[in-house]
Amino acid sequence: MAQKMEKITPRDEDFAQWYTDVVKNANLVDYGPVKGTLIFKPYGYAIWENIMKIVDADFKKMGVTNVYFPLLIPASLFNKEKEHIEGFAPEVATVTKVGDKQLGEDLYIRPTSEVLIMNHFAKEIKSYRDLPLVYNQWANVMRWEKTTRPFLRSSEFLWQEGHTIHSDKKEAEELAIKIAKYYKDFVQDFLLCPVLSGKKTEREKFAGAKDTYTIEALMYDGQSLQSGTSHYFEDNFTKAFNIKFQNKEQKEEFAYTTSWGISTRLIGAIIMTHADDEGLVLPSKIAPIQVQIININDSDEVLKTSNDLKEKLSKTFRVNIDSSDKSFGFKISEAEIKGIPIRIEVGPRDLKDGVVTISRRDTKSKESIKLDDVIKYIENQIIDYDKNLFEKALQNRKNRTFSANTIYEYIKLLENKQGFVLVPFCCEIDCENNVKEKTQTVSRCISSDHKVDQNQKCFNCEASAKNMVYFARSY
Amino acid sequence: MAQKMEKITPRDEDFAQWYTDVVKNANLVDYGPVKGTLIFKPYGYAIWENIMKIVDADFKKMGVTNVYFPLLIPASLFNKEKEHIEGFAPEVATVTKVGDKQLGEDLYIRPTSEVLIMNHFAKEIKSYRDLPLVYNQWANVMRWEKTTRPFLRSSEFLWQEGHTIHSDKKEAEELAIKIAKYYKDFVQDFLLCPVLSGKKTEREKFAGAKDTYTIEALMYDGQSLQSGTSHYFEDNFTKAFNIKFQNKEQKEEFAYTTSWGISTRLIGAIIMTHADDEGLVLPSKIAPIQVQIININDSDEVLKTSNDLKEKLSKTFRVNIDSSDKSFGFKISEAEIKGIPIRIEVGPRDLKDGVVTISRRDTKSKESIKLDDVIKYIENQIIDYDKNLFEKALQNRKNRTFSANTIYEYIKLLENKQGFVLVPFCCEIDCENNVKEKTQTVSRCISSDHKVDQNQKCFNCEASAKNMVYFARSY
Numbered sequence: 010m011a012q013k014m015e016k017i018t019p020r021d022e023d024f025a026q027w028y029t030d031v032v033k034n035a036n037l038v039d040y041g042p043v044k045g046t047l048i049f050k051p052y053g054y055a056i057w058e059n060i061m062k063i064v065d066a067d068f069k070k071m072g073v074t075n076v077y078f079p080l081l082i083p084a085s086l087f088n089k090e091k092e093h094i095e096g097f098a099p100e101v102a103t104v105t106k107v108g109d110k111q112l113g114e115d116l117y118i119r120p121t122s123e124v125l126i127m128n129h130f131a132k133e134i135k136s137y138r139d140l141p142l143v144y145n146q147w148a149n150v151m152r153w154e155k156t157t158r159p160f161l162r163s164s165e166f167l168w169q170e171g172h173t174i175h176s177d178k179k180e181a182e183e184l185a186i187k188i189a190k191y192y193k194d195f196v197q198d199f200l201l202c203p204v205l206s207g208k209k210t211e212r213e214k215f216a217g218a219k220d221t222y223t224i225e226a227l228m229y230d231g232q233s234l235q236s237g238t239s240h241y242f243e244d245n246f247t248k249a250f251n252i253k254f255q256n257k258e259q260k261e262e263f264a265y266t267t268s269w270g271i272s273t274r275l276i277g278a279i280i281m282t283h284a285d286d287e288g289l290v291l292p293s294k295i296a297p298i299q300v301q302i303i304n305i306n307d308s309d310e311v312l313k314t315s316n317d318l319k320e321k322l323s324k325t326f327r328v329n330i331d332s333s334d335k336s337f338g339f340k341i342s343e344a345e346i347k348g349i350p351i352r353i354e355v356g357p358r359d360l361k362d363g364v365v366t367i368s369r370r371d372t373k374s375k376e377s378i379k380l381d382d383v384i385k386y387i388e389n390q391i392i393d394y395d396k397n398l399f400e401k402a403l404q405n406r407k408n409r410t411f412s413a414n415t416i417y418e419y420i421k422l423l424e425n426k427q428g429f430v431l432v433p434f435c436c437e438i439d440c441e442n443n444v445k446e447k448t449q450t451v452s453r454c455i456s457s458d459h460k461v462d463q464n465q466k467c468f469n470c471e472a473s474a475k476n477m478v479y480f481a482r483s484y
Numbered sequence: 485m486a487q488k489m490e491k492i493t494p495r496d497e498d499f500a501q502w503y504t505d506v507v508k509n510a511n512l513v514d515y516g517p518v519k520g521t522l523i524f525k526p527y528g529y530a531i532w533e534n535i536m537k538i539v540d541a542d543f544k545k546m547g548v549t550n551v552y553f554p555l556l557i558p559a560s561l562f563n564k565e566k567e568h569i570e571g572f573a574p575e576v577a578t579v580t581k582v583g584d585k586q587l588g589e590d591l592y593i594r595p596t597s598e599v600l601i602m603n604h605f606a607k608e609i610k611s612y613r614d615l616p617l618v619y620n621q622w623a624n625v626m627r628w629e630k631t632t633r634p635f636l637r638s639s640e641f642l643w644q645e646g647h648t649i650h651s652d653k654k655e656a657e658e659l660a661i662k663i664a665k666y667y668k669d670f671v672q673d674f675l676l677c678p679v680l681s682g683k684k685t686e687r688e689k690f691a692g693a694k695d696t697y698t699i700e701a702l703m704y705d706g707q708s709l710q711s712g713t714s715h716y717f718e719d720n721f722t723k724a725f726n727i728k729f730q731n732k733e734q735k736e737e738f739a740y741t742t743s744w745g746i747s748t749r750l751i752g753a754i755i756m757t758h759a760d761d762e763g764l765v766l767p768s769k770i771a772p773i774q775v776q777i778i779n780i781n782d783s784d785e786v787l788k789t790s791n792d793l794k795e796k797l798s799k800t801f802r803v804n805i806d807s808s809d810k811s812f813g814f815k816i817s818e819a820e821i822k823g824i825p826i827r828i829e830v831g832p833r834d835l836k837d838g839v840v841t842i843s844r845r846d847t848k849s850k851e852s853i854k855l856d857d858v859i860k861y862i863e864n865q866i867i868d869y870d871k872n873l874f875e876k877a878l879q880n881r882k883n884r885t886f887s888a889n890t891i892y893e894y895i896k897l898l899e900n901k902q903g904f905v906l907v908p909f910c911c912e913i914d915c916e917n918n919v920k921e922k923t924q925t926v927s928r929c930i931s932s933d934h935k936v937d938q939n940q941k942c943f944n945c946e947a948s949a950k951n952m953v954y955f956a957r958s959y
Contacts, residue, residue, distance in 0.1 A: 039604060042561050043591055046554035048604055051619070054551050076529050079521035080555075080593075080624055080640055081577075086517055099583040102556070104593065107628040108574040116518055118555075118579065118593075129514060129523055138809070144526070149555055149624065153582040165555055334613070 017346075019286050024230040031280060032159045034346045035289045045154045045164030049273075052347065055297035056276055057167060061147060063199055063294070064169065064271070067191065068145055073171060076144045078125050084115040087124050090249040096216030097121070100153040102164070118151040123217070123268055126172040127250040134264060136255045140176040143184070145169055160277035161234075161484050168272035171239075174264050176254055178243070181265035182220075185241035188269045189222035192237035200275060201292040201399040202226040202282045203406055204236060205429065205479055207454035212441040215268075219243035225453045225479070227406040228281035231427025233453045233481040236278050239269035277484065282402045289348025290370055292398055293391045299326040300387060301349040303340045305356030314380070315355045318365070321384060326351075326391075345370060350394050351387055371397050416447065416469045419480065423448060429481050431456060433474035435467035444469050444480070453479045492821075494761050499705040506755060507634045509821045510764045520629045520639030524748075527822065530772035531751055532642060536622060538674055538769070539644065539746070542666065543620055548646060551619045553600050559590040562599050565724040571691030572596070575628040577639070593626040598692070598743055601647040602725040609739060611730045615651040618659070620644055635752035636709075636959050643747035649739050651729055653718070656740035657695075660716035663744045664697035667712035675750060676767040676874040677701040677757045678881055679711060680904065680954055682929035687916040690743075694718035700928040700954070702881045703756035706902025708928045708956040711753050714744035752959065757877045764823025765845055767873060768866045774801040775862060776824040778815045780831030789855070790830045793840070796859060801826075801866075820845060825869050826862055846872050891922065891944045894955065898923060904956050906931060908949035910942035919944050919955070928954045 015034060018026040032038060037053030040046070049057065065075075081104060088094050097120045104116040119125065126144065133139060151165045171188065175181040193206045204224040208214075214221035218240040225233045244263040247253070253261045283290040293299050300322055302315045315330050322328045331340045344352045354366040364377040367386065371394055378386045409428025413419040422430050434440075434452065445451050447469075459477035467474045490509060493501040507513060512528030515521070524532065540550075556579060563569050572595045579591040594600065601619065608614060626640045646663065650656040668681045679699040683689075689696035693715040700708045719738040722728070728736045758765040768774050775797055777790045790805050797803045806815045819827045829841040839852040842861065846869055853861045884903025888894040897905050909915075909927065920926050922944075934952035942949045 039607070041554035041556075042558050042600070042603055043554060043556045046556060048554065048600075049552035051549035051551055055549075057552075058550060074526035074530075075533060076526055077524035077532075077642065079516035079518060079523065080626065081516075081518045081521060083517050101583060102579045102591075103581045103583075104577045105580045106578045108576060108578075116577075125516070125523075128517055132514070151555070167552065 017286060017288060020229065020284075027286070028281060029159075031284050031288055031346075035348065037276070038159045040157065043164070045157050047157070047159060047163045047165070049167075052297060053276065056279070056291070056295055057273055059295040059297065060199075060271075060275060061169070064195060065147070067195070068169075068171075071143075071187075071191070073143050073145045075146060077146050077148070078119075078122050078129070080119055080149075081116040082119055082122075082125050084117060086128055087117055089124060090127075090217050090246060093123065093217040097152065102151050102153060119148075120150055120152045121268075121270075122146070122148070122150075122170055122172065123246060124250075127246050127252065127266070130174050130247075130264070130266075131250050131252045134174065134252055134254045137176040137257055140254060140264065141173055141180065141184075143171070143173045145171040158277075160273055160275075160280070166273050168270050171267070171269040173267045174247070174252070175266070176256060176262070176264060178265050181243075181267055182241045185220070185222060185239045185267040185269065188267070189224065189237070189239040192239065192269075192271060193224050195271075196224055196226065196236050196275070196278070197399070199292060199294045200279050200282075201395055201402065202236065202278050203399065203403045205454055205456075207457045207479075209238075209454060210434070210436050210441060210452045210478065212438045213452055215240045217242060217245050219245060223454050225429075225481075225483075226278050226282060227402075227409060227429060227481070228278070228484070229405060230281070231409045231482070233429065233479075233483040234274065234278045234281065235453070235483065236275060237269070237271040240267060242266045242268070281484075283398050284348065287342075288346030290398065291348035291350065293350045293395050296348065296350055297327065298329045298347070298349050299391070300328045300351045300353060301344045301347075302328065302330040302353045302355060303337065303344065304330070304332075305337060305354060308357055310360055311355050311357060314360060314365070315353075318353065318355070318380075318383060322387065325384070325388065350391060353383070369394055414468055416444070419468060420448060423450065423482065427482060429453065429479045431459060431477055431479055432468035433461050433465045434476055434478040435470055435472040436475040436478065437470070437472070440467060440470040440472070450480055450482050453481050453483060455479075492761055492763060495704065495759075502761070503756060504634075506759050506763055506821075510823065512751070513634045515632065518639070520632050522632070522634060522638045522640070524642075527772060528751065531754070531766070531770055532748055534770040534772065535674075535746075535750060536644070539670060540622070542670070543644075543646075546618075546662075546666070548618050548620045550621060552621050552623070553594075553597050553604070555594055555624075556591040557594055557597075557600050559592060561603055562592050564599060565602075565692050565721060568598065568692040572627065577626050577628055594623075595625055595627045596743075596745075597621070597623070597625075597645055597647065598721060599725075602721050602727065602741070605649050605722075605739070605741075606725050606727045609649065609727055609729045612651040612732055615729060615739065616648055616655065616659075618646070618648045620646040633752075635748055635750075635755070641748050643745050646742070646744040648742045649722070649727070650741070651731060651737070651739060653740050656718075656742055657716045660695070660697060660714045660742040660744065663742070664699065664712070664714040667714065667744075667746060668699050670746075671699055671701065671711050671750070671753070672874070674767060674769045675754050675757075676870055676877065677711065677753050678874065678878045680929055680931075682932045682954075684713075684929060685909070685911050685916060685927045685953065687913045688927055690715045692717060692720050694720060698929050700904075700956075700958075701753050701757060702877075702884060702904060702956070703753070703959070704880060705756070706884045706957070708904065708954075708958040709749065709753045709756065710928070710958065711750060712744070712746040715742060717741045717743070756959075758873050759823065762817075763821030765873065766823035766825065768825045768870050771823065771825055772802065773804045773822070773824045774866070775803045775826045775828060776819045776822075777803065777805040777828045777830060778812065778819065779805070779807075780812060780829060783832055785835055786830050786832060789835060789840070790828075793828065793830070793855075793858060797862065800859070800863065825866060828858070844869055846876075889943055891919070894943060895923060898925065898957065902957060904928065904954045906934060906952055906954055907943040908936050908940045909951055909953040910945055910947045911950040911953065912945070912947070915942060915945045915947070925955055925957050928956050928958060930954075
């Protein structure tokens with residue numbers, strides 16, 4: 010392997026460097042030749058494949074149908090929704106020529122596909138009978154970035170973008186909420202990252218949306234990572250694109266739309282939530298390898314045992330035997346760096362007692378397990394492993410959730426600690442702009458669990474508070 | 485549905501218009517706002533999803549690992565392999581600015597990813613221990629086209645591109661051949677399109693390749709469609725990119741590479757091989773719906789029977805009940821246009837006799853089948869259905885395979901008939917250029933079954949013939 014084991018900077022010493030070290034040592038990505046682009050190497054891409062597989066199957070159960078829309082959007086079409094274009098204009102990569110020939114019109118590489126899909130919907134929708142359409146695509150998108158951080162910030166990234174259109178306003182809004190709820194469940198149950206969920210403020214909602222629902226995960230360092238968003242557009246886009254349908258009363262009406270997405274950023278969330286100073290720690294459900302078998306020598310007995318184990322375990326788990334010619338110690342380190350949940354060491358001494366040694370990546374526990382008990386043992390350990398990952402992350406979030414009533418308290422918390430800070434907030438754009446100027450932070454989401462008291466004042470401007478809102482530094 | 489049933493032009497009257505009509509009526513794609521781009525609608529994309537699912541699973545069994553490389557290639561990097569750039573230069577879409585800002589260097593949207601991947605390999609490969617790397621990506625690529633034909637010709641298309649690097653020359657060459665063989669099996673066994681397979685001539689091989697292996701399917705109209713290619717580069721690319729590894733003797737050596745791909749063109753092949761004047765006819769293994777159930781009325785008995793049937797059949801097949809409020813006749817036409825292999829009609833009169841009516845899309849056979857026998861009957865019919873599709877296509881190819889010994893005979897065949905024409909050929913580039921000038925056709929592949937006789941002359945230049953080669957008009 011070109012990959013060399015290099016020292017991983019301790020997480021508590023320099024979190025950013027630790028992150029870069031983990032990503033590099035675990036062989037997840039490489040940088041592309043164009044600044045801001047990433048190469049997803051096999052192990053990194055396999056995590057994304059596992060995410061896609063689970064989410065795609067769940068979407069299909071929810072009645073979502075997959076489609077594929079073109080990469081390029083004509084500038085004239087993009088400019089149809091003013092608010093939307095303003096949100097993306099500075100970062101759109103623009104095709105101006107083909108070979109030596111200048112094009113008649115600039116073409117944008119999609120930063121997101123709302124306008125393309127609206128344009129298509131306008132042609133497809135005639136009657137309420139044509140509705141709803143519940144589309145999704147797995148695609149690459151591009152938003153230019155000056156700095157690159159694997160999974161967190163790159164000019165090109167991979168995602169799914171759902172786009173739906175409805176005859177019924179309530180149905181559209183409910184779908185946006187249902188998807189946000191699904192994202193929450195998926196990220197918590199499969200990626201084991203606890204999230205806050207709720208609406209975005211006026212300033213932070215998506216360009217053109219009536220409401221944006223977000224899920225926010227708190228990373229180990231106390232910064233928030235927006236992990237999925239679902240937008241309800243009401244008829245904002247359908248008015249801009251003049252998308253009407255004939256309702257049951259034979260009257261023309263504007264339709265209602267939503268869009269929603271999760272991306273390869275989620276891999277960043279997994280790393281910054283669970284990984285440690287020895288490398289990745291992967292949630293079992295998305296780990297490309299769940300059980301790694303390492304042989305202590307090449308004796309027939311050892312090889313036969315590990316092959317048998319692999320065959321038996323493969324019915325339930327993704328199992329791999331490390332049969333490279335690397336040293337035993339290197340193989341152990343590599344299994345740790347790659348965050349493989351369970352490691353089995355098969356050695357001649359153990360086999361005399363009819364046992365193998367099984368370790369867990371999270372707790373570093375090591376136990377001698379009888380060959381006959383291996384499957385049952387691992388089944389139990391994996392359940393406990395996942396539970397432990399979630400609990401640890403939840404504990405970190407609990408330790409890092411604060412509240413403040415004034416901007417001074419808030420700044421003090423930002424200076425001394427990191428985490429979610431719950432504040433009473435007027436939710437006005439100007440006031441949030443002002444908070445951003447003072448603190449370089451903006452709100453993450455409106456709390457759905459906390460209500461403002463009567464007469465409670467905004468933590469920043471002292472106007473009447475409208476909502477309790479979480480603020481935090483964020484990725 | 486916005487889709488309206490429109491008349492399908494008879495296939496034998498105007499093949500091109502027939503194709504367009506079938507694609508439109510089956511609701512497979514729409515045109516994007518940028519000329520040459522396509523929107524894959526749910527039914528069209530579902531076919532591609534089924535293709536991906538089968539091929540991806542087979543690749544994984546063959547030890548292929550998925551990756552994802554960036555969309556954009558710097559011009560300077562692309563220009564490293566001269567022959568390669570010449571092949572693609574006139575059709576590369578070029579990003580020159582982001583927002584208002586001009587970029588320092590032109591960036592090409594990948595027409596294929598060899599150079600990007602070579603550039604990455606150069607960094608990854610140190611020793612024979614790092615080899616082989618057997619990568620694949622499912623991605624969008626762009627090659628500008630002036631005319632658009634759904635699936636056959638579009639500026640953006642979807643494909644898989646495999647890229648491998650090896651320490652052993654023979655291993656690399658054998659892998660390229662193995663993949664070509666896999667493509668042949670997949671296209672014949674799953675898409676039911678018989679193919680010729682063999683090497684491309686010097687003129688027709690891929691830019692930069694030592695050998696290109698191709699599979700060529702003959703469409704109903706007698707034109708060939710290149711359905712998959714696998715390239716063996718020897719060390720052409722590794723020399724251009726200076727990719728050396730240390731071999732077992734600790735000496736530096738250039739590595740050997742391959743690349744291979746199939747694309748959404750295959751959907752065009754399926755249509756032009758199997759569809760008929762009533763619409764699509766889909767091979768069962770990639771049909772999004774294999775069994776369509778249509779109720780004759782909404783009585784409890786009918787609904788209960790069709791729900792029961794769906795539940796039972798869903799264990800083996802992809803089953804759908806058309807529960808729209810369209811008329812019975814419209815539902816029948818739609819099932820035909822969509823090419824659904826098996827249709828079950830559930831009606832009260834039949835139910836009195838304990839039967840349902842089952843039709844096959846290919847033969848239009850219609851039989852009353854007892855409820856208890858439905859599963860067994862459909863299982864048998866589907867096997868026969870697939871066999872029939874393949875046999876019909878094979879018969880068409882047999883009827884349209886000719887041979888010629890002179891250019892005059894060849895031109896006459898092209899004028900009067902369409903199909904594969906086997907000719908003795910010198911295989912020189914200049915001679916093939918000359919054939920192209922005279923006939924607007926080039927070779928499809930070198931026959932692996934036929935050898936030239938001693939003293940046999942090239943059909944065009946009368947120099948000594950080197951191989952027996954298939955020529956044909958092509959898509």
